[in-house]
Amino acid sequence: MRYALRHMGIAGAVLAVAAPALAASSPSDPLKSVMWDILRDQYFDGAPVVFDTAVKVTAPAAAEDTRAVPLSVDATALERVVEMVAIADLNPFPLVLRYHPGNAAPYIATRIKIQQATAVRGAARTADGVWHVSGVLVDAAGGGCSAPPASYAQKDWADHVGEVQARLWPAGEDGVARLRLRIRHPNDTGLVDGIPAYFVETLQVDAQTPGGSPTLARIDSLEPVSENPVYSLDIRPPPDATALILRGRDNQGGEIRATIPMPLPDAKPAISLKPVGQPWSVGQ
Amino acid sequence: MKRLVTSLALAASLTAFSATGVLAAADAAGGPSSDDLLKSATNTEAVLTYGMGPQAQRFSPLTDLTADTVKKLVPVWSFSFGGEKQRGQEAQPIVYDGTIYVTGSYSRLYAVDARTGHKKWEYNHRLPDGIMPCCDVVNRGAAIYKDKIYFATLDARLVALNRETGKVVWNKKLQEYKEGYSNTAAPLIIDGKIITGNSGGEFGVIGMVEARDAETGELVWQRPTIEGNVGTLNGKDSTVTGKTNASWPGDMYKTGGGATWLGGTYDPETKTLFFGTGNPAPWNSHLRPGDNLYTSSTLAINPDNGEIKWHYQTTPHDGWDFDGVNEFVSFDLKKDGKVIKAGGKADRNGFFYVIDRTNGKLINASPFVTKITWAKGIDIETGRPIYIDDNRPGAPATADAHDAKGKSVFAAPAFLGAKNWMPMAYNPQTELFYVPANEWGMDIWNEPITYKKGAAYLGAGFTIKPLYDDYIGALRAVDPKTGKIVWEYKNPAPLWGGVLTTAGNLVFTGTPEGYLKAFDAKSGQEVWKFQTGSGVVGSPVTWKMDGEQYVAVVSGWGGAVPLWGGDVAKLVKDINQGGSLWVFKLPKA
Numbered sequence: 001m002r003y004a005l006r007h008m009g010i011a012g013a014v015l016a017v018a019a020p021a022l023a024a025s026s027p028s029d030p031l032k033s034v035m036w037d038i039l040r041d042q043y044f045d046g047a048p049v050v051f052d053t054a055v056k057v058t059a060p061a062a063a064e065d066t067r068a069v070p071l072s073v074d075a076t077a078l079e080r081v082v083e084m085v086a087i088a089d090l091n092p093f094p095l096v097l098r099y100h101p102g103n104a105a106p107y108i109a110t111r112i113k114i115q116q117a118t119a120v121r122g123a124a125r126t127a128d129g130v131w132h133v134s135g136v137l138v139d140a141a142g143g144g145c146s147a148p149p150a151s152y153a154q155k156d157w158a159d160h161v162g163e164v165q166a167r168l169w170p171a172g173e174d175g176v177a178r179l180r181l182r183i184r185h186p187n188d189t190g191l192v193d194g195i196p197a198y199f200v201e202t203l204q205v206d207a208q209t210p211g212g213s214p215t216l217a218r219i220d221s222l223e224p225v226s227e228n229p230v231y232s233l234d235i236r237p238p239p240d241a242t243a244l245i246l247r248g249r250d251n252q253g254g255e256i257r258a259t260i261p262m263p264l265p266d267a268k269p270a271i272s273l274k275p276v277g278q279p280w281s282v283g284q
Numbered sequence: 285m286k287r288l289v290t291s292l293a294l295a296a297s298l299t300a301f302s303a304t305g306v307l308a309a310a311d312a313a314g315g316p317s318s319d320d321l322l323k324s325a326t327n328t329e330a331v332l333t334y335g336m337g338p339q340a341q342r343f344s345p346l347t348d349l350t351a352d353t354v355k356k357l358v359p360v361w362s363f364s365f366g367g368e369k370q371r372g373q374e375a376q377p378i379v380y381d382g383t384i385y386v387t388g389s390y391s392r393l394y395a396v397d398a399r400t401g402h403k404k405w406e407y408n409h410r411l412p413d414g415i416m417p418c419c420d421v422v423n424r425g426a427a428i429y430k431d432k433i434y435f436a437t438l439d440a441r442l443v444a445l446n447r448e449t450g451k452v453v454w455n456k457k458l459q460e461y462k463e464g465y466s467n468t469a470a471p472l473i474i475d476g477k478i479i480t481g482n483s484g485g486e487f488g489v490i491g492m493v494e495a496r497d498a499e500t501g502e503l504v505w506q507r508p509t510i511e512g513n514v515g516t517l518n519g520k521d522s523t524v525t526g527k528t529n530a531s532w533p534g535d536m537y538k539t540g541g542g543a544t545w546l547g548g549t550y551d552p553e554t555k556t557l558f559f560g561t562g563n564p565a566p567w568n569s570h571l572r573p574g575d576n577l578y579t580s581s582t583l584a585i586n587p588d589n590g591e592i593k594w595h596y597q598t599t600p601h602d603g604w605d606f607d608g609v610n611e612f613v614s615f616d617l618k619k620d621g622k623v624i625k626a627g628g629k630a631d632r633n634g635f636f637y638v639i640d641r642t643n644g645k646l647i648n649a650s651p652f653v654t655k656i657t658w659a660k661g662i663d664i665e666t667g668r669p670i671y672i673d674d675n676r677p678g679a680p681a682t683a684d685a686h687d688a689k690g691k692s693v694f695a696a697p698a699f700l701g702a703k704n705w706m707p708m709a710y711n712p713q714t715e716l717f718y719v720p721a722n723e724w725g726m727d728i729w730n731e732p733i734t735y736k737k738g739a740a741y742l743g744a745g746f747t748i749k750p751l752y753d754d755y756i757g758a759l760r761a762v763d764p765k766t767g768k769i770v771w772e773y774k775n776p777a778p779l780w781g782g783v784l785t786t787a788g789n790l791v792f793t794g795t796p797e798g799y800l801k802a803f804d805a806k807s808g809q810e811v812w813k814f815q816t817g818s819g820v821v822g823s824p825v826t827w828k829m830d831g832e833q834y835v836a837v838v839s840g841w842g843g844a845v846p847l848w849g850g851d852v853a854k855l856v857k858d859i860n861q862g863g864s865l866w867v868f869k870l871p872k873a
Contacts, residue, residue, distance in 0.1 A: 155413045157412070157413075158413070190408075194369070196409065252407075252409060252410060253455025
């Protein structure tokens with residue numbers, strides 16, 4: 001935390017000066033990734049960047065299945081997070097997703113494809129415009145992005161594409177409820193010979209309430225997310241919500257739509273995946 | 285999909301800094317309007333519609349290229365469709381604002397810089413494994429309107445993309461591909477509605493013409509082509525097509541065929557859509573006594589509500605797979621000092637029909653191939669064929685006995701047609717139609733059959749045979765006033781590509797042997813050819829850009845002939861496959 005604060009101070013000072021100075025004074029990458037300078041300019045677009053262990057990135061040290069590596073990014077230790085990204089540096093498509101948590105807790109978990117051993121990062125942009133970046137190294141055998149998906153061998157993938165499995169757990173005392181989504185989709189990267197790029201692009205969770213249908217959270221998902229993508233979010237359904245509506249689209253215009261029922265009154269909250277002892281502060 | 289970020293950024297900065305650039309970019313971004321599409325036949329700077337005009341005359345008023353100057357026509361660039369998907373390329377390019385939009389086999393769409401051949405973007409549709417296109421994985425072209433470009437896919441969907449970025453705007457299911465539906469034709473856009481037909485005539489589907497809002501893809505109306513089926517308008521049932529059971533026995537109209545797989549044409553003067561309908565299902569005609577309306581017909585349809593204005597059935601009670609899908613081309617027939625609003629159609633069944641397009645009444649019908657065995661002629665009074673009853677394949681034995689097939693007959697034309705899908709052209713200056721014909725016959729017999737959803741519903745066996753040793757294909761100039769053949773060009777392999785004609789007295793078409801050829805429109809003399817490296821089965825186009833006349837055509841052998849051609853398939857088996865777009869121009873002197 002102290003490390004992070006120090007760098008935030010620098011970033012704040014830089015913000016007051018001209019933008020081009022930023023890149024020069026940007027902190028060096030603790031993960032020593034050869035891609036960092038390029039990715040920083042590409043995905044953070046000149047905004048101030050700090051390395052901040054307050055963002056918790058969880059991924060295995062070695063990937064068992066390079067086509068489905070579990071990844072979670074938890075920025076709940078930060079105040080007022082407006083956007084989050086996940087990046088796998090050495091993937092042919094480094095950007096995994098962008099998450100717009102709205103009033104949800106700044107936490108997202110998914111499974112991703114990894115092309116080779118790489119730094120995997122999570123970043124959270126706070127309302128002051130600063131990106132807080134953290135990450136881990138994941139060791140891996142090659143080929144997760146350019147190997148054919150398992151569904152390629154199944155003749156009936158087209159019968160199920162866009163189907164949704166979802167579960168919403170009851171909210172805890174803080175009003176936060178775990179939502180888990182699984183969508184049937186090949187999520188093809190376009191790198192496999194003869195298979196065009198075909199992946200889930202946008203997802204949006206709305207609440208169905210008597211007064212309207214406010215949007216709770218939004219995901220811009222990209223090629224590296226695994227086949228049959230899975231997402232876990234910590235949303236805050238309004239108390240008068242009667243159901244959640246999931247709307248989404250893939251890059252070929254295929255529509256995804258599901259109604260997710262509210263949990264039964266006697267259901268128990270989901271077991272938290274958050275590290276024990278972490279302060280539970282949710283940005284607004 | 286592959287994006288082109290750099291050129292987009294460049295375009296954006298240009299509009300920001302140049303005042304005239306803003307105007308030009310705004311016009312281009314607005315894209316072709318409904319009116320532009322209706323007037324596309326006379327627009328020499330662009331190719332906005334399939335058929336080079338809604339009437340589909342495939343006539344260009346350009347005169348730079350003539351029988352003399354065509355010798356200087358040279359290739360500018362060639363663009364490969366890439367991948368291993370080198371199957372039949374039957375597309376007609378669309379050209380607008382310096383960009384060529386062209387479709388490839390396996391439901392692919394490309395935007396290519398017309399000046400350089402540089403690819404702007406590519407859309408590669410993810411097809412399910414279970415698609416069932418009968419006659420190769422082709423696509424015949426895209427449609428452009430405002431800021432979007434549209435095309436139909438082999439899994440029977442209609443996709444609208446932003447024509448600058450290639451990003452999908454919407455993607456609508458037209459039909460269920462698992463039941464045998466697919467879609468290969470270029471859509472037609474009239475007054476903001478995108479109008480499509482359907483494929484799947486070999487699977488017992490119901491032919492359908494559908495109109496959707498071009499902005500949203502929402503359905504406006506549907507018109508089934510088989511009598512007894514009910515249409516829709518604005519989400520509600522509208523009217524029954526024809527009169528139930530007037531020409532179909534029992535329930536057979538529910539699986540009656542009549543697929544509108546070649547799309548349609550439109551006549552702005554009479555505000556009428558013309559859609560041809562496919563063969564009735566099953567092929568065995570003894571199972572379905574009656575005329576089987578409206579199969580093997582041309583339907584005149586009101587574009588506002590999908591109501592049928594008139595019909596003309598070219599092959600009532602078809603027994604030979606003589607689809608009536610071939611394009612109906614509106615033209616002014618100048619005869620006996622009068623100008624008649626007519627339409628021409630070169631049918632699969634071997635007859636060239638001239639029909640009054642205001643009422644569907646036959647004006648004349650004449651053979652455009654040398655041998656027709658199934659009818660003596662067409663009765664001008666009734667408009668009906670004079671059948672030769674002996675030439676109808678016999679009924680199979682009713683039992684499921686082994687070898688229960690009926691009497692086999694040798695019939696001409698073959699089921700692939702005296703003319704198949706490949707579009708003809710009409711030149712208002714020579715007043716001639718240029719028809720890509722084929723000379724072949726077939727042995728055909730009927731077999732017992734029951735309908736199963738998604739399975740081929742033929743009930744017939746067949747094999748195609750050439751009629752002559754030295755040629756199958758014949759490009760023929762037909763005089764619609766007399767029905768006479770004015771000239772012909774004979775080609776060893778069957779012709780399978782579209783035709784283009786110009787005010788420069790030229791006719792262009794491709795051959796499976798790989799050539800794009802040009803002919804003198806009056807004499808038929810071959811005046812130019814170019815070897816493209818694979819068979820040409822697409823439709824050539826021409827336009828003017830930077831003061832020079834351009835010609836474009838796709839190359840890539842395939843289509844129905846190698847799949848269904850019997851003896852003929854053997855003749856063409858050594859033609860190499862391909863997949864590329866060739867662009868030529870006549871350089872400034």
